[in-house]
Amino acid sequence: xxxxxxxxxxxxxxxxxxxxxxxxxxxxxxxxxxxxxxxxxxxxxxxxxxxxxxxxxxxxxxxxxxxxxxxxxxxxxxxxxxxxxxxxxxxxxxxxxxxxxxxxxxxxxxxx
Amino acid sequence: xxxxxxxxxxxxxxxxxxxxxxxxxxxxxxxxxxxxxxxxxxxxxxxxxxxxxxxxxxxxxxxxxxxxxxxxxxxxxxxxxxxxxxxxxxxxxxxxxxxxxxxxxxxxxxxxxx
Numbered sequence: 001x002x003x004x005x006x007x008x009x010x011x012x013x014x015x016x017x018x019x020x021x022x023x024x025x026x027x028x029x030x031x032x033x034x035x036x037x038x039x040x041x042x043x044x045x046x047x048x049x050x051x052x053x054x055x056x057x058x059x060x061x062x063x064x065x066x067x068x069x070x071x072x073x074x075x076x077x078x079x080x081x082x083x084x085x086x087x088x089x090x091x092x093x094x095x096x097x098x099x100x101x102x103x104x105x106x107x108x109x110x111x112x
Numbered sequence: 113x114x115x116x117x118x119x120x121x122x123x124x125x126x127x128x129x130x131x132x133x134x135x136x137x138x139x140x141x142x143x144x145x146x147x148x149x150x151x152x153x154x155x156x157x158x159x160x161x162x163x164x165x166x167x168x169x170x171x172x173x174x175x176x177x178x179x180x181x182x183x184x185x186x187x188x189x190x191x192x193x194x195x196x197x198x199x200x201x202x203x204x205x206x207x208x209x210x211x212x213x214x215x216x217x218x219x220x221x222x223x224x225x226x
Binding site for chain 2: 050103
Protein backbone atom coordinates (compact mmCIF):
# COMPACT_ATOMS: atom_id res chain seq x y z
CA UNK A 1 0.00 0.00 0.00
CA UNK A 2 1.33 3.39 -0.98
CA UNK A 3 1.91 5.74 1.94
CA UNK A 4 2.89 9.36 1.58
CA UNK A 5 4.25 11.17 4.60
CA UNK A 6 5.00 14.85 4.96
CA UNK A 7 6.92 16.60 7.65
CA UNK A 8 6.60 18.78 9.40
CA UNK A 9 2.80 18.88 9.68
CA UNK A 10 2.88 22.42 11.02
CA UNK A 11 5.52 25.02 10.39
CA UNK A 12 5.65 28.53 11.73
CA UNK A 13 8.51 30.61 10.45
CA UNK A 14 9.59 34.20 10.32
CA UNK A 15 9.67 36.24 7.19
CA UNK A 16 13.02 36.16 5.48
CA UNK A 17 13.99 32.71 6.72
CA UNK A 18 14.59 29.57 4.69
CA UNK A 19 13.01 26.22 5.33
CA UNK A 20 12.33 22.83 3.72
CA UNK A 21 9.25 20.62 3.69
CA UNK A 22 9.84 16.90 3.16
CA UNK A 23 7.68 14.34 1.40
CA UNK A 24 8.51 10.64 1.67
CA UNK A 25 6.65 7.90 -0.14
CA UNK A 26 6.72 4.16 0.30
CA UNK A 27 6.58 2.60 -3.19
CA UNK A 28 8.32 3.24 -6.47
CA UNK A 29 7.11 6.20 -8.48
CA UNK A 30 8.78 8.40 -11.06
CA UNK A 31 6.33 11.28 -10.64
CA UNK A 32 5.27 13.56 -7.83
CA UNK A 33 3.03 16.60 -7.57
CA UNK A 34 2.97 19.55 -5.20
CA UNK A 35 -0.19 21.53 -4.49
CA UNK A 36 -1.00 24.60 -2.47
CA UNK A 37 -4.24 25.22 -0.62
CA UNK A 38 -5.28 28.51 0.96
CA UNK A 39 -7.76 28.31 3.86
CA UNK A 40 -11.26 27.51 2.65
CA UNK A 41 -10.09 27.31 -0.96
CA UNK A 42 -9.38 24.71 -3.59
CA UNK A 43 -6.03 23.12 -4.41
CA UNK A 44 -3.73 24.78 -6.89
CA UNK A 45 -1.01 22.91 -8.74
CA UNK A 46 2.50 24.17 -7.95
CA UNK A 47 4.93 21.69 -9.44
CA UNK A 48 4.91 18.55 -11.54
CA UNK A 49 8.09 16.50 -11.06
CA UNK A 50 8.39 13.82 -13.71
CA UNK A 51 11.77 12.13 -13.27
CA UNK A 52 14.59 11.39 -10.89
CA UNK A 53 16.61 14.51 -10.22
CA UNK A 54 13.86 16.83 -11.46
CA UNK A 55 14.05 20.33 -10.03
CA UNK A 56 11.46 23.03 -10.56
CA UNK A 57 11.47 26.60 -9.27
CA UNK A 58 8.80 29.26 -9.08
CA UNK A 59 9.62 32.44 -7.23
CA UNK A 60 10.69 31.60 -3.67
CA UNK A 61 9.69 27.94 -3.96
CA UNK A 62 11.85 25.15 -5.32
CA UNK A 63 10.86 21.49 -5.52
CA UNK A 64 13.04 18.48 -6.20
CA UNK A 65 12.56 14.75 -6.61
CA UNK A 66 14.86 11.86 -5.70
CA UNK A 67 13.09 8.72 -6.85
CA UNK A 68 15.77 6.40 -5.50
CA UNK A 69 15.35 7.79 -1.99
CA UNK A 70 11.57 8.14 -2.57
CA UNK A 71 11.86 11.70 -1.34
CA UNK A 72 10.76 15.09 -2.55
CA UNK A 73 11.56 18.42 -0.96
CA UNK A 74 9.88 21.80 -1.19
CA UNK A 75 12.33 24.53 -0.27
CA UNK A 76 11.21 28.00 0.71
CA UNK A 77 13.70 30.80 0.32
CA UNK A 78 13.37 34.11 2.20
CA UNK A 79 9.77 33.45 3.17
CA UNK A 80 7.14 36.13 2.76
CA UNK A 81 3.68 36.31 4.31
CA UNK A 82 1.78 35.42 1.14
CA UNK A 83 3.38 31.97 1.15
CA UNK A 84 1.27 31.08 4.18
CA UNK A 85 -0.87 28.11 3.08
CA UNK A 86 -1.11 24.34 3.35
CA UNK A 87 1.16 22.43 0.99
CA UNK A 88 0.43 18.90 -0.18
CA UNK A 89 2.52 16.42 -2.07
CA UNK A 90 0.82 13.64 -4.05
CA UNK A 91 2.10 10.45 -5.66
CA UNK A 92 0.25 8.38 -8.28
CA UNK A 93 -0.46 4.72 -7.78
CA UNK A 94 0.56 2.91 -10.90
CA UNK A 95 1.12 4.30 -14.36
CA UNK A 96 -1.59 6.93 -14.71
CA UNK A 97 -2.79 9.72 -12.48
CA UNK A 98 -6.09 8.00 -11.85
CA UNK A 99 -5.25 7.29 -8.24
CA UNK A 100 -3.28 9.97 -6.45
CA UNK A 101 -2.28 9.41 -2.84
CA UNK A 102 -1.87 12.67 -0.97
CA UNK A 103 0.29 13.46 2.01
CA UNK A 104 -1.45 14.88 5.07
CA UNK A 105 -0.25 18.37 4.25
CA UNK A 106 2.08 20.90 5.85
CA UNK A 107 0.41 23.99 7.22
CA UNK A 108 2.86 26.83 6.80
CA UNK A 109 2.44 30.10 8.67
CA UNK A 110 4.80 32.97 7.94
CA UNK A 111 5.11 35.42 10.80
CA UNK A 112 6.01 39.05 10.01
CA UNK B 113 -13.67 29.05 -19.45
CA UNK B 114 -15.16 27.83 -16.15
CA UNK B 115 -12.90 24.78 -15.62
CA UNK B 116 -14.35 22.49 -12.94
CA UNK B 117 -17.64 23.62 -11.39
CA UNK B 118 -19.05 22.06 -8.24
CA UNK B 119 -22.49 22.63 -6.78
CA UNK B 120 -23.64 23.25 -4.14
CA UNK B 121 -20.88 25.02 -2.20
CA UNK B 122 -22.41 24.18 1.16
CA UNK B 123 -24.95 21.59 2.24
CA UNK B 124 -26.38 20.42 5.55
CA UNK B 125 -28.10 17.04 5.68
CA UNK B 126 -29.76 15.02 8.36
CA UNK B 127 -28.64 11.45 8.94
CA UNK B 128 -30.31 9.14 6.47
CA UNK B 129 -31.05 11.75 3.82
CA UNK B 130 -29.72 11.35 0.31
CA UNK B 131 -28.29 13.94 -2.04
CA UNK B 132 -26.20 14.42 -5.15
CA UNK B 133 -23.09 16.54 -5.41
CA UNK B 134 -22.66 17.89 -8.91
CA UNK B 135 -19.43 18.25 -10.85
CA UNK B 136 -19.20 19.65 -14.37
CA UNK B 137 -16.13 20.40 -16.48
CA UNK B 138 -15.70 22.20 -19.79
CA UNK B 139 -12.10 21.22 -20.52
CA UNK B 140 -12.91 17.96 -22.31
CA UNK B 141 -10.81 16.06 -19.79
CA UNK B 142 -11.34 12.33 -19.99
CA UNK B 143 -10.57 11.66 -16.34
CA UNK B 144 -12.77 12.85 -13.46
CA UNK B 145 -12.60 11.98 -9.79
CA UNK B 146 -14.01 12.71 -6.36
CA UNK B 147 -11.87 13.23 -3.26
CA UNK B 148 -12.85 13.97 0.28
CA UNK B 149 -10.73 16.12 2.57
CA UNK B 150 -10.76 15.63 6.31
CA UNK B 151 -8.56 17.40 8.86
CA UNK B 152 -5.20 15.71 9.33
CA UNK B 153 -5.86 13.12 6.60
CA UNK B 154 -5.04 14.86 3.36
CA UNK B 155 -7.31 14.03 0.44
CA UNK B 156 -8.66 10.52 -0.15
CA UNK B 157 -9.99 9.22 -3.42
CA UNK B 158 -13.65 8.12 -3.39
CA UNK B 159 -14.44 7.19 -7.02
CA UNK B 160 -12.98 8.00 -10.39
CA UNK B 161 -13.79 7.70 -14.07
CA UNK B 162 -11.46 7.43 -17.06
CA UNK B 163 -14.19 8.19 -19.57
CA UNK B 164 -17.92 8.23 -20.20
CA UNK B 165 -19.50 4.98 -19.08
CA UNK B 166 -16.46 3.88 -17.04
CA UNK B 167 -16.17 4.27 -13.27
CA UNK B 168 -14.09 2.63 -10.58
CA UNK B 169 -13.66 2.72 -6.84
CA UNK B 170 -10.99 4.61 -5.02
CA UNK B 171 -9.77 4.29 -1.46
CA UNK B 172 -12.99 5.17 0.41
CA UNK B 173 -16.00 4.30 -1.83
CA UNK B 174 -18.48 2.98 0.75
CA UNK B 175 -21.67 5.01 1.02
CA UNK B 176 -21.17 6.75 -2.33
CA UNK B 177 -22.31 6.06 -5.88
CA UNK B 178 -21.18 7.62 -9.14
CA UNK B 179 -22.05 7.43 -12.80
CA UNK B 180 -20.54 9.02 -15.90
CA UNK B 181 -23.02 9.33 -18.74
CA UNK B 182 -21.26 12.26 -20.42
CA UNK B 183 -17.69 13.54 -20.64
CA UNK B 184 -18.70 16.74 -18.87
CA UNK B 185 -20.53 15.52 -15.75
CA UNK B 186 -19.60 13.27 -12.86
CA UNK B 187 -22.17 13.42 -10.03
CA UNK B 188 -21.51 11.90 -6.60
CA UNK B 189 -24.51 10.42 -4.80
CA UNK B 190 -24.77 9.92 -1.08
CA UNK B 191 -27.32 7.18 -0.60
CA UNK B 192 -28.01 7.54 3.12
CA UNK B 193 -25.93 10.26 4.73
CA UNK B 194 -24.02 9.53 7.93
CA UNK B 195 -22.15 11.91 10.25
CA UNK B 196 -18.90 10.23 9.14
CA UNK B 197 -19.51 11.71 5.70
CA UNK B 198 -19.15 15.24 7.04
CA UNK B 199 -16.27 16.51 4.95
CA UNK B 200 -15.18 18.78 2.15
CA UNK B 201 -15.60 17.13 -1.24
CA UNK B 202 -13.49 18.02 -4.25
CA UNK B 203 -14.01 17.05 -7.84
CA UNK B 204 -10.82 16.89 -9.91
CA UNK B 205 -10.05 16.28 -13.58
CA UNK B 206 -7.05 15.73 -15.79
CA UNK B 207 -6.15 14.77 -19.32
CA UNK B 208 -3.39 12.58 -20.76
CA UNK B 209 -3.35 14.57 -23.97
CA UNK B 210 -0.09 16.45 -24.32
CA UNK B 211 1.68 14.56 -21.54
CA UNK B 212 1.26 14.19 -17.81
CA UNK B 213 -0.84 16.99 -16.40
CA UNK B 214 -1.71 17.70 -12.78
CA UNK B 215 -5.23 17.41 -11.42
CA UNK B 216 -7.49 20.43 -11.84
CA UNK B 217 -9.71 20.88 -8.80
CA UNK B 218 -13.14 22.39 -8.37
CA UNK B 219 -13.85 24.77 -5.51
CA UNK B 220 -15.26 22.10 -3.25
CA UNK B 221 -18.54 21.30 -1.50
CA UNK B 222 -18.60 21.54 2.26
CA UNK B 223 -21.03 18.93 3.59
CA UNK B 224 -22.26 18.65 7.15
CA UNK B 225 -24.34 15.67 8.27
CA UNK B 226 -26.14 16.07 11.58
